[in-house]
Amino acid sequence: AKAVPTAVRSTNYTVKSQTMANVEYKIDLRYSIKADNKAHLVAVNQQEIAANYIHYLVPKYDKESYLVAQLTDWEELDLLPSKANLYYEGSYIGETRINPTANDTLYISLGNDRNVRIKRTKNKDKSRDKVFSNRKETIISYDLLVKNMGTKSLNIIVEDHIPVSLEKSI
Numbered sequence: 001a002k003a004v005p006t007a008v009r010s011t012n013y014t015v016k017s018q019t020m021a022n023v024e025y026k027i028d029l030r031y032s033i034k035a036d037n038k039a040h041l042v043a044v045n046q047q048e049i050a051a052n053y054i055h056y057l058v059p060k061y062d063k064e065s066y067l068v069a070q071l072t073d074w075e076e077l078d079l080l081p082s083k084a085n086l087y088y089e090g091s092y093i094g095e096t097r098i099n100p101t102a103n104d105t106l107y108i109s110l111g112n113d114r115n116v117r118i119k120r121t122k123n124k125d126k127s128r129d130k131v132f133s134n135r136k137e138t139i140i141s142y143d144l145l146v147k148n149m150g151t152k153s154l155n156i157i158v159e160d161h162i163p164v165s166l167e168k169s170i
Contacts, residue, residue: 014044016078023078047077054155055113059120059144065156067110074106086110115150118158 013029025044033040051069079100086093096109126141140163148154 016045018078045078049074049077051108052155053110054157055116057116057118057146057156057158058160059118059158060161062112063117063119064112064114065116065118067113069108069110071106071108072104074100079106084108115148116154116156117147117149119145119147120160121145 013027015026015028017024017026027042027044031042049071050073051071054068054070055065056068057065079098081099082097083095084098085095094111096111098106098108100106121143123141123143126139128139130137130139142160144158144160146156146158
């Protein structure tokens, strides 16, 4: 049987050198780049890092959830604020933004996940107004129904709006 050649990747030919002020990547591979006045991408570095995944939901604004990767061991990756290509099981699914900060955890949005949905409805049975002489009490109640249409258990964060009055007497 004949061996199948592996694909040539520029990351296999990249040498990283770091100084106090910057990081330099030398790619020892010839490229032919068209002179067509368009941007062309060259893979400089490719790394895999463990992540925790959460589904983030804000039902007041959207019924769908957003998948977010939480990276904890990211400080040594030499990340710059930039665009990043997203791949799932080897297939390109889109792009996101990387914005490294001074926080311990880096959050990267992976787009919405249609397998997790939330429904927010006002519960009229539990919502009511009460009047006590010169005082009025208003109770507003909402029901949140989260639906996981997938087969895996998920980590979910739900944030909702709590009404706060701008009047000091309230």
